[in-house]
Amino acid sequence: MGCALSVAPSVATFLSMSTPRRNPCELEIDLFCHGVRMDVSCCIAEDGRPVARTRAGLGSGLEIIIPGNLKDLWVNVPVEEDFVRSSPYLLRKREGRYEVTDARNGEVYVLRLPTEPRWYEGTTSAGTRMREVGVLQGTYLGIYVSNSCMYWYGEPAKNCRFCTTGFNVGVNEVAEKSIEDVVELAQRAKDESGVTFVHFNTGYQKGRGLQQIAPYVKAVKERVGALIGVQAVPPRDSSGLWQYDWLRDLGADHFSFCYEFHTPEVFAELLPGKEETVGQQAFFRAMEYCQARMPKGACSGEIIAGVEPVAATLAAIDYITGVGAFPTVCIFRPVVGSDMEHYPSPRYEDMLPIMRHMYVACRRAGIPIGVAPNIEVSLIVNPDDAQYLVPRTPAFHLDRLWLRMVKLLAQRHFKRAMRPQQVRGTLKPAQLSTMSRP
Amino acid sequence: MIRTPAGDFAVPPDGNVVALQTWLHALQSSAALFHWRQDRAGIDLACAIPVAEQPNRARLKLFAPDMGVMVAFFYKESQVPFSTDRFAYGAMIHRRCAPTESECAASVVWMLSGLHPEQRPEGIKRAFPFDIPR
Numbered sequence: 001m002g003c004a005l006s007v008a009p010s011v012a013t014f015l016s017m018s019t020p021r022r023n024p025c026e027l028e029i030d031l032f033c034h035g036v037r038m039d040v041s042c043c044i045a046e047d048g049r050p051v052a053r054t055r056a057g058l059g060s061g062l063e064i065i066i067p068g069n070l071k072d073l074w075v076n077v078p079v080e081e082d083f084v085r086s087s088p089y090l091l092r093k094r095e096g097r098y099e100v101t102d103a104r105n106g107e108v109y110v111l112r113l114p115t116e117p118r119w120y121e122g123t124t125s126a127g128t129r130m131r132e133v134g135v136l137q138g139t140y141l142g143i144y145v146s147n148s149c150m151y152w153y154g155e156p157a158k159n160c161r162f163c164t165t166g167f168n169v170g171v172n173e174v175a176e177k178s179i180e181d182v183v184e185l186a187q188r189a190k191d192e193s194g195v196t197f198v199h200f201n202t203g204y205q206k207g208r209g210l211q212q213i214a215p216y217v218k219a220v221k222e223r224v225g226a227l228i229g230v231q232a233v234p235p236r237d238s239s240g241l242w243q244y245d246w247l248r249d250l251g252a253d254h255f256s257f258c259y260e261f262h263t264p265e266v267f268a269e270l271l272p273g274k275e276e277t278v279g280q281q282a283f284f285r286a287m288e289y290c291q292a293r294m295p296k297g298a299c300s301g302e303i304i305a306g307v308e309p310v311a312a313t314l315a316a317i318d319y320i321t322g323v324g325a326f327p328t329v330c331i332f333r334p335v336v337g338s339d340m341e342h343y344p345s346p347r348y349e350d351m352l353p354i355m356r357h358m359y360v361a362c363r364r365a366g367i368p369i370g371v372a373p374n375i376e377v378s379l380i381v382n383p384d385d386a387q388y389l390v391p392r393t394p395a396f397h398l399d400r401l402w403l404r405m406v407k408l409l410a411q412r413h414f415k416r417a418m419r420p421q422q423v424r425g426t427l428k429p430a431q432l433s434t435m436s437r438p
Numbered sequence: 439m440i441r442t443p444a445g446d447f448a449v450p451p452d453g454n455v456v457a458l459q460t461w462l463h464a465l466q467s468s469a470a471l472f473h474w475r476q477d478r479a480g481i482d483l484a485c486a487i488p489v490a491e492q493p494n495r496a497r498l499k500l501f502a503p504d505m506g507v508m509v510a511f512f513y514k515e516s517q518v519p520f521s522t523d524r525f526a527y528g529a530m531i532h533r534r535c536a537p538t539e540s541e542c543a544a545s546v547v548w549m550l551s552g553l554h555p556e557q558r559p560e561g562i563k564r565a566f567p568f569d570i571p572r
């Protein structure tokens with residue numbers, strides 16, 4: 001069946017021939033900023049992954065792979081948002097392969113579409129559709145464990161303004177995830193899709209987010225075996241930071257801290273729930289606490305580029321890499337249904353220096369990038385994607401060699417971490433009984 | 439049984455009939471044109487009036503998730519034909535009560551705007567503990 005998303009912009013819109021051919025990472029950034037229109041020749045239902053919004057904060061697009069000589073890049077390209085209608089990029093299928101054409105200069109880029117995992121249409125033994133429990137985002141499995149984020153409940157709602165998660169749960173995914181469903185899904189995703197990393201996310205749960213995730217972490221680590229990432233709103237003060245040690249004992253390998261905006265005023269305005277309940281400093285405190293106890297790059301600071309001034313995003317990257325964490329930089333997407341639906345998509349020219357800076361800052365801080373096995377995040381420009389943005393000097397090649405050695409040395413550690421294993425921690429540590437509700 | 443322009447709709451015995459009737463009356467008496475997709479769960483209506491010369495993506499689904507509860511769920515469909523995604527914009531939940539005329543009227547205006555975020559009527563819940571049927 002042909003699939004069309006097309007209100008084609010007129011040729012005159014793209015008269016300028018000044019746009020040079022993009023390298024893979026430049027193309028990735030440009031696609032994040034403009035999205036892609038789809039020609040009637042595309043048959044994504046047969047050839048690609050369905051556009052899934054489960055666990056969609058900023059992502060609701062089409063998963064593609066841009067091949068490259070340094071590495072292939074996974075990108076979740078906007079297709080649903082209104083700004084896509086004027087994108088210079090058109091995706092089409094020709095002679096059995098997919099390519100995007102840039103109407104500004106006629107350049108053609110060949111792409112691949114990752115196929116839909118067979119388990120997407122499968123059900124768990126309890127009868128739940130697997131894709132409603134979790135979805136692949138790039139090559140990792142993302143699972144939103146909770147019954148929505150509490151910032152969405154209440155009048156007025158205090159949700160992060162770019163987010164639509166509260167709208168999705170119960171609409172495109174089941175409201176409550178059972179541990180058995182999650183374990184079954186993780187096992188199939190590992191067996192059939194080669195998933196190495198399972199990421200649990202829970203939004204705001206009135207100070208109980210980390211506890212809510214704990215049983216899933218333990219179950220997947222013990223019964224499936226995978227690298228495990230955790231993301232939740234951090235505790236308001238330092239008395240709750242012990243929970244990160246507890247989660248590590250239960251099997252967590254990675255923590256991410258989504259503080260989104262570096263400028264305190266922008267944080268307060270666009271993240272009213274986070275501002276009111278914990279504040280920006282709680283994110284910094286938790287990230288610094290965890291990163292100080294874990295290997296470099298085991299934690300990440302998540303930020304959104306394209307809303308606050310470029311200088312603020314650069315400062316955020318410097319701060320995150322300065323504490324030894326990994327910067328995950330999303331390019332802002334005015335997602336359909338969000339409060340920021342009518343904001344403009346960011347400019348390519350602004351995003352390019354940010355991503356270049358991200359790569360340089362990581363390398364300067366000695367953060368190993370691209371070392372973990374088979375983890376490609378499609379919603380962001382991965383730091384090692386940005387290696388395409390720096391000159392290929394002898395120092396660059398030497399650094400790549402060094403990273404390859406680190407990867408080789410880390411293999412044994414990752415292999416061990418991905419085996420099903422008895423964990424040290426218990427689900428009822430003594431501290432839990434003394435914990436007060438914030 | 440509720441009679442609608444597109445046909446008859448059997449209200450589940452545990453549904454909130456009064457709320458459903460109020461909604462249908464409000465929709466029928468508005469100047470806007472709605473298409474009823476009978477292959478969808480509940481009463482699923484698409485607004486047929488374009489917005490800024492583009493097709494209006496606003497949809498309303500009326501359904502009864504629980505005894506005595508009636509939900510008016512606002513959403514958009516994906517504009518990508520192969521996608522089954524729905525973009526939720528919130529819901530009005532009527533527990534053993536019916537919407538007021540002004541609530542219905544504001545909702546119709548909102549649908550005519552293509553569910554513009556700045557025209558969201560009061561009383562729309564952004565998050566709700568129901569699975570939305572297809």
Ligand code: SF4
Nearest residue numbers: 149159160163165203
């Ligand atoms: S914490 Fe913010 S971004 Fe995360 S789910 Fe809640 S509203 Fe969305």
